[in-house]
Amino acid sequence: MASHLPHPFDPLSGEEIQAATAIVRKAHGDELHFHVVSLHEPRKAEMLAWLADPAKAPRPRRVAEIVVIDPRNLKGHGQVYDGLVDLQSRNITKWIKASGQQPILIVEELLEVEAACRRDPMVIEQCRISGIAEHEMEKVYAEPWTITHDPRFGTGTRMIQGLMYFRPQVDNCQYQYPLDFNPIYDASKKEIVAIDIPKVRRPLQRHPAIDYHHLHIQKNGGYRTDLKPIYITQPEGVSFNMTGTGREIEWQNWKFHIGFNYREGIVFNNITYNDKGNVRPVFYRMSIAEMVVPYGHPEPPHHRKHAFDLGEYGAGYLTNSLSLGCDCKGAIHYLDVDLPTQSGEVRKVKRAICVHENDDELLFKHTDFRDNSTIVTRARKLIVQHIFTAANYEYAVQWVFHQDGTIQPNIKLTGILNTFVMNPGEDLEGFGTQVKKGVNAHNHQHIFLLRINPSVDGQQNTVHMVDAVPIDAPVGSAENPYGNGFVAKRTRLETTGQAMTDYNGSTSRTWDIVNENKINSASGKPVSYKLVSRDVPNLMPKEGSLVWNRAFFARHAIHVTKYSDDELWAAGDHVVQSSGIPSRGLGTWVGNGTQNVANTDIVLWHTFGITHFPSPEDFPIMPAEGITLLLRPRNFFTSNPVMDVPPSYSITPSEIAAKRTGFDTTDKASKLIAMGSQSCCKPPKL
Numbered sequence: 001m002a003s004h005l006p007h008p009f010d011p012l013s014g015e016e017i018q019a020a021t022a023i024v025r026k027a028h029g030d031e032l033h034f035h036v037v038s039l040h041e042p043r044k045a046e047m048l049a050w051l052a053d054p055a056k057a058p059r060p061r062r063v064a065e066i067v068v069i070d071p072r073n074l075k076g077h078g079q080v081y082d083g084l085v086d087l088q089s090r091n092i093t094k095w096i097k098a099s100g101q102q103p104i105l106i107v108e109e110l111l112e113v114e115a116a117c118r119r120d121p122m123v124i125e126q127c128r129i130s131g132i133a134e135h136e137m138e139k140v141y142a143e144p145w146t147i148t149h150d151p152r153f154g155t156g157t158r159m160i161q162g163l164m165y166f167r168p169q170v171d172n173c174q175y176q177y178p179l180d181f182n183p184i185y186d187a188s189k190k191e192i193v194a195i196d197i198p199k200v201r202r203p204l205q206r207h208p209a210i211d212y213h214h215l216h217i218q219k220n221g222g223y224r225t226d227l228k229p230i231y232i233t234q235p236e237g238v239s240f241n242m243t244g245t246g247r248e249i250e251w252q253n254w255k256f257h258i259g260f261n262y263r264e265g266i267v268f269n270n271i272t273y274n275d276k277g278n279v280r281p282v283f284y285r286m287s288i289a290e291m292v293v294p295y296g297h298p299e300p301p302h303h304r305k306h307a308f309d310l311g312e313y314g315a316g317y318l319t320n321s322l323s324l325g326c327d328c329k330g331a332i333h334y335l336d337v338d339l340p341t342q343s344g345e346v347r348k349v350k351r352a353i354c355v356h357e358n359d360d361e362l363l364f365k366h367t368d369f370r371d372n373s374t375i376v377t378r379a380r381k382l383i384v385q386h387i388f389t390a391a392n393y394e395y396a397v398q399w400v401f402h403q404d405g406t407i408q409p410n411i412k413l414t415g416i417l418n419t420f421v422m423n424p425g426e427d428l429e430g431f432g433t434q435v436k437k438g439v440n441a442h443n444h445q446h447i448f449l450l451r452i453n454p455s456v457d458g459q460q461n462t463v464h465m466v467d468a469v470p471i472d473a474p475v476g477s478a479e480n481p482y483g484n485g486f487v488a489k490r491t492r493l494e495t496t497g498q499a500m501t502d503y504n505g506s507t508s509r510t511w512d513i514v515n516e517n518k519i520n521s522a523s524g525k526p527v528s529y530k531l532v533s534r535d536v537p538n539l540m541p542k543e544g545s546l547v548w549n550r551a552f553f554a555r556h557a558i559h560v561t562k563y564s565d566d567e568l569w570a571a572g573d574h575v576v577q578s579s580g581i582p583s584r585g586l587g588t589w590v591g592n593g594t595q596n597v598a599n600t601d602i603v604l605w606h607t608f609g610i611t612h613f614p615s616p617e618d619f620p621i622m623p624a625e626g627i628t629l630l631l632r633p634r635n636f637f638t639s640n641p642v643m644d645v646p647p648s649y650s651i652t653p654s655e656i657a658a659k660r661t662g663f664d665t666t667d668k669a670s671k672l673i674a675m676g677s678q679s680c681c682k683p684p685k686l
Helices: 012-027 044-051 107-119 121-130 134-139 213-221 309-313 546-550 586-590 652-656
Strands: 033-039 062-069 079-087 091-097 139-146 160-164 182-186 193-195 240-245 248-251 253-260 265-273 278-294 333-340 346-367 374-390 394-404 405-416 420-421 432-436 439-442 446-453 462-469 487-492 510-517 528-532 558-560 602-612 620-630 630-634 650-652
Touching: 012 033, 012 062, 012 091, 012 333, 012 346, 033 253, 107 121, 107 134, 107 160, 107 182, 107 213, 121 134, 121 182, 121 193, 121 346, 134 139, 193 278, 248 374, 253 333, 253 346, 253 374, 265 374, 265 394, 278 309, 278 405, 278 546, 309 374, 405 446, 462 558, 462 602, 510 602, 558 586, 558 630, 602 620
Parallel strands: none
Antiparallel strands: 033 062, 062 079, 079 091, 139 160, 160 182, 182 193, 240 248, 248 253, 253 265, 265 278, 278 446, 333 346, 346 374, 374 394, 374 650, 394 405, 405 620, 405 630, 420 439, 432 439, 446 602, 462 487, 462 510, 510 528, 528 630, 558 602
16 A cells, blocks of 8 residues: 555545646636535445455545536526546546535635625615714624525525624724624625615614723733643653554544544544454544524524534634644644635645643542552543634534543534624513623524444444433332332334434433444443433424524434435535525435334434523623533443553552552652642552
8 A cells, every 4th residue: 555645534635626626627617616625535335445454455536526606607696516526537527517506605705795895885875874984884894694595585696694793993893893784795796786674773882892802901901910821741742643644543542534624624534442452443434514503583684694604614614723822732733634715726724633632630540448548540631623713603623532432522612792783771572682782692502413423343333212210110019119210211213213312301311322233241231332412402493494494403412314425414415595495415314214224334413502692701702611422432341441541549458558659650740739748649648
């Protein structure tokens, strides 16, 4: 196997992006606007064969997925095409019209909207009505959002709405000066074609600024001075190895490939765990595949505010270049990514992904009260992270791998609330909160979709729903004389219809991904991985609403479908301006609910997130709020798999009796700041 060749899971390099776009331009013209140039993932059957024997099995071909708009066609509105380019043969193997659909929005389009708003006479007039003079138009800002779906425009014309703001001074945060109207931008004509105006007008409120940058803080009392530095150091280097082409990682028995694409951001493939020499597959592919942020104010046009940040904008396209010591702290390994521009060139994002280790507090501990024999072992974790900015919000997407076989997707929300102007004394009717004088932040949700193609000890898996329930037998019965009996009630999810299930906090509901063909020799139960997730809000918009139609994936906490190579995008291949009728993506894959999803190659889709009722503490910039879940091995190992992690301190009863010192690798960098001399790990004398 040639080491210089990219791994089949590696994202396209800049050279491959340029090669693909050159092939397409040669065949279809230089005028094309490129919206997607990304790896078309290898077919799973071919990939599994290659992973099993890379020396002998055929290497999967490198294929580029292409989505373009040809602005010369469809009466000036542009024709969308989906294509595939075989980079080995340099042939276009697919080129079809995506009629009545709009591809993902790209940065170049978004930047056009603000400039168009500032020069448009209709927008200037609305700004005048709001209390902004014409000479202040350079202080007017437009936040470009997809129009979601608007029957006035349908899907044939590419439309973008502007959420409008004002900055009295250039360093002010514009979200504290929202305006009350929404221009509609035609991306084909490159002009404003309509303005949505609310029934109740709300002029600009010019109250004193509250800004979060250092100039404002220093002017208004300065920063707190009682913080001492905390350093994270690894003087002997890190404990992980980047192998192959530099995107495969080995750490603490884990091995997996770190991919990246324009839509999902980080993608993990071929996640395995080395169990005492037995390399066991766990997950074939895992990612955050979609999200939706519905806002809860019923007054038009707020019903259009429900961003599908991945399908409509792309977490990859919006990803940040991370900073050492700021976004990631400690000994950091970075991965860059290459992304296409509208013209088909390459935009490199340096340091798009950070990989690092952190201390993770206790791994396990036990002290025997009889003689103070003890063992205390500290844990560490591996974090793979990227951060993307979706207009006002930042999302830090962390994937935490633990030594005991647990994987923890962990998302932190920060950034700035989406805001709307309010009149003095206005009754917000419960749909929002005044977070600053004149500033209304509407209720909203952040709902994420985790996509897992499991391979728990093999490709044949089944999902079981597990509820903690008291047994039916009454108190005083022979089966339950004291009334304390409870069990784990298991429900085998056998079809796509049965698998549509919801979270139940009263039963501590979890879901097990089970390989029923492999039995744990210790417990006698099938091996499994348990999904433990408690941040699972119901979708607030009602059945039949625009959001409910478009976000089929968010109607239930769990869906399970049978694996198919190209069933990746739960809200449809092209989300922009879609109506949700008929259903696309996951709604079609679930079908009539009768397809078998037991003991086969499956995909588990899980929605999780938060419902956010804003408060002044969230403004003008929001302290990070975390959302987390766990994928935990259950009946996967025959005993605690991390007993071989060196303890900080361990001493047995026999060593205490013999007055020996035990096993001591106490962290010598830690130091005592209080009076006393007792080690933090060694037991006190009785």
